[in-house]
Amino acid sequence: MIEEQSLTMKAKDFLLDLFFPKKCVSCGKIDTFLCDKCLRKIVFIKSPVCLGCGRLSENGKFCPRCRPKNHLKGVVIAAHFEEGPLKELIHSFKYESLKGLDQTLANFLAAALKRYNFKTDYLISYVPLHRSRYHWRGYNQSELLAKKTAEAMNMYFLKNLLRKKKKTKYQIQLKRKERLLNLNGVFEVNKKVALNCHSGLDPESKNKILNPAFAQLRPGGQVQNDKTVSCSSCHSDPIRISQGKFHGGIFLKNKKIIIVDDVVTTGTTLNECAKVLKEAGAKEVWGLVLGKH
Ligand SMILES: [Zn+2]
Ligand SMILES: [Zn+2]
8 A cells, every 4th residue: 555655656756757847946957956056056144143133143143132122032044035046946935836845945944053053952833824825825835844944953843833813914015013013913822732742742642632621712712710721641730721811831831942934024923923932831932044035
């Protein structure tokens, strides 16, 4: 059965290569998405700066002056967006369904984390798309990047950690102030993942039913009285939900998390993601992107 499946896959790959041969996104050379010559034109960032003010900073951390305005600890940017073929690569990956670029691009992200000595105790997740946009595109480009980066770094990958509740306008079309308003309250931590301390670590766990006390709490819903809930898998570390609000997750408590997106502009999106993760107990949240727009 497995053999049969892999044969079908091979046949599919063969046909795809036959009708849509791989081509270098930048120069058109056959048999690769990015040839060596074009790869060498990408300028990787060696002297990271604070995203808020542009001053040199360790690993892209927010400087002491910009830190109070941000929930993120910093944003790691892999390469210069405007130099070499990076812009074209991201465009093809995002809008031309060249999903096969995920490995190439994730290698850039992993290389940046290695340059900055990120240890393997980070969890990796990604900026979510709204359901409707996900269905329209068929995939979330940031999710594919995060997954491959986690593999390359030997870090845990968390699927569906964040959810986008509302459809929003494209950030790129908005001014700075409007960006904040546009994203205000649109992200939430997926309670099924955050409350299960085995989330993401065990592929089976996402289908397990959570503690019945928690099942009563619908997304955004209210609980009448304070309740104590614990992980449905190991029943450890009970937490309290008080005043009808979801306060934190066992799993996220004191965790260090990296959120992947393709590009960053002002950092508003990543910062909103960091806000909800910090509220849910995360100790430290970083953004990780390919380039700065
Ligand atoms: Zn090329
Ligand atoms: Zn700064």
